[in-house]
Amino acid sequence: MKAAVWHGVKDIRVEDVELKAHKDNEVVVRVAWAGICGSDLHEYLEGPVFIPVNKTDELTGGQAPLTMGHEFSGVIEEVGRDVTRFKAGDHVSINPTVTRGIHDDTVDVYDGYSFIGLSTDGGFTSFVNVPEDNLYALPQNYDLRTAAVIEPSAVAVQAVKEGDLKFGQTVAIYGAGPIGVLVAAAAKAAGATKIIVVDLSAVRLQKALEMGATDVINPADSNAVEAIKALVPGGVDVSFEVAGVQPTFEQAIASTKPRGNMVIVSIFARPIQFDPMQLMNAGVKLTTTIAYSKETFQQTVDLITSGQLKVEPVITDEIALDNIVTDGFESLTHDKSQAKILIKLDETL
Numbered sequence: 001m002k003a004a005v006w007h008g009v010k011d012i013r014v015e016d017v018e019l020k021a022h023k024d025n026e027v028v029v030r031v032a033w034a035g036i037c038g039s040d041l042h043e044y045l046e047g048p049v050f051i052p053v054n055k056t057d058e059l060t061g062g063q064a065p066l067t068m069g070h071e072f073s074g075v076i077e078e079v080g081r082d083v084t085r086f087k088a089g090d091h092v093s094i095n096p097t098v099t100r101g102i103h104d105d106t107v108d109v110y111d112g113y114s115f116i117g118l119s120t121d122g123g124f125t126s127f128v129n130v131p132e133d134n135l136y137a138l139p140q141n142y143d144l145r146t147a148a149v150i151e152p153s154a155v156a157v158q159a160v161k162e163g164d165l166k167f168g169q170t171v172a173i174y175g176a177g178p179i180g181v182l183v184a185a186a187a188k189a190a191g192a193t194k195i196i197v198v199d200l201s202a203v204r205l206q207k208a209l210e211m212g213a214t215d216v217i218n219p220a221d222s223n224a225v226e227a228i229k230a231l232v233p234g235g236v237d238v239s240f241e242v243a244g245v246q247p248t249f250e251q252a253i254a255s256t257k258p259r260g261n262m263v264i265v266s267i268f269a270r271p272i273q274f275d276p277m278q279l280m281n282a283g284v285k286l287t288t289t290i291a292y293s294k295e296t297f298q299q300t301v302d303l304i305t306s307g308q309l310k311v312e313p314v315i316t317d318e319i320a321l322d323n324i325v326t327d328g329f330e331s332l333t334h335d336k337s338q339a340k341i342l343i344k345l346d347e348t349l
Helices: 038-046 105-111 150-162 178-189 202-211 224-231 246-254 276-282 294-305 321-334
Strands: 002-008 011-016 026-035 071-079 091-094 097-099 113-115 127-131 135-137 170-174 194-198 215-217 236-241 256-264 285-288 315-320 340-344
Touching (some): 002 321, 011 321, 038 321, 071 127, 097 105, 105 294, 135 294, 150 178, 170 178, 178 194, 178 202, 202 215, 215 224, 224 246, 236 246, 246 276, 321 340
Parallel strands (some): 170 236, 236 256, 256 285, 315 340
Antiparallel strands (some): 002 011, 026 071, 026 127, 026 340, 071 091, 097 113
């Protein structure tokens, strides 16, 4: 079967691979759709970031070269003999996070984590082995294409939960990439009344409006903090830093009301410096989020499949696996109009 295999920076090859024998606690998933994540793009442009190269990953046993893809949906083809909750033919979403599993669900991911598709073979292929504990059941009639967006949506839902956003409150989101606009959608589903998105790209700001933003600000045209405070005097209840650069980090603090919450969602490519007194003088509470809990993933499945969280507009293109580099990774690198690009892996699903 064909697979998109990471070999190094700017070296992802679509090549023939063999599916390893599945373990007793695993199922074989026939992949329907898979999405390209910002983390995948980091691996393509500047990796390895998460991909294990010099030794095997301690949680998954994987090592490069490996098949990428951690945002995917599909149908169970085969089950291991110890699998009890799923059967062949079930439609599933995959939580790719692998943890030690020795702590409470809400803190488990902070004791070390790996990902199917980044530290072991993932979903940019026809079939993949997935542990039963990483599977989430989908309604049999639910669109598997939209289901491929559940994983990044879970990141956004977790961010909103970390911000302790309450019904009727206001938010500012710095960065209108795929996760930023999904945070806007999640904030809308959570009952935010003002959802302000800041980005330098006009086309991305338009996508933010499609996803639930009530207002958008281009900092090339006006001072973002001043513009936010003109819309929400005193500052927003919760701000989300989803751009990953120092200026937006500082602006997110400045646009949050005293004793409000700021959530760092982005993965920073390099260290930044900031003055802690900016936080202290404003009384802004700073927190971070990485990935999501199992509870949050299930909540995201429920929100999306019930129609309460609308994420379909984040999908901007559908491509074939053979074109994943040119029409996928290179397109995401150069075309700001692209948000979530999906790869169709099975024409029958």
